[in-house]
Amino acid sequence: MRGRGRRVSADRASTEFSEFFERHHAGLSRLAFLLTGEPDAADDLAADAMVVLWQRWPEVSRTGSPLAYARGTVANLARERIRAAVRERRRIRLFWARGAEPSHGPDIACGVAVTAALKRLPFRKRACVVMRYAFDMPEREVAQVLGVSVGTVKSQTSRGVAELRRQLDATDAEQLVARSSR
Incomplete structure (x- = not known):
């Protein structure tokens, strides 16, 4: 009997997450684009945020504000991406000793x-x-x-x-x- 209850709960969580994904993925992708300015990275960052949410969905869904949590996750991932890009640009500039980008x-x-x-x-x-x-x-x-x-x-x-x-x-x-x- 216990196994069945967990299965129903897991199915409900999966359904809730799927609905959340459908409702908010596009908006999270837009947020990622506006934060990074990189259209190619926007969907990747939104998808990465959704993976984080899926892994923590039981806790996130109980917070009462899963969208705020998702937006915070996108913001953190975008910040990490920007920092990594800045580090990479610095390395390239040092290596090639180029001037500033036009x-x-x-x-x-x-x-x-x-x-x-x-x-x-x-x-x-x-x-x-x-x-x-x-x-x-x-x-x-x-x-x-x-x-x-x-x-x-x-x-x-x-x-x-x-x-x-x-x-x-x-x-x-x-x-x-x-x-x-x-």
Whole structure:
């Protein structure tokens, strides 16, 4: 009799996770893209996060906020990927003694310019701006996902937007903020 109860529980957990995956994988992939700026890595990071969630699903599903846990996992994986990429670029530069990579000209589309500007932000500022504006997440939820205080989210978001404004044309930055607050 005990074996049957575990089987039913495992089947229910599998069904719950499958439903969660179907509902949230695309959004997690979008989050990964906006955090890393790498379209090829976005699906991989979202899938890696889902593997972590699946391995811990019984505990994660009981938290009451599995989506926040998933977003935090994506953010952590993205941070690790960015750090690894930065280390690799440094190694390549040292090896080849190349100069800086060429920058994009002013004729690049707004979306590309914003993505490039986001890449230049430090990770925490980028994460706060992306989660607040691209995902319309409340400050409290961003704080929970990143494991920081609400005040930190507010200051990092404000500073991140200010840096984006400095990097982009004033009109492009205003359009970004206006579009995201609709």
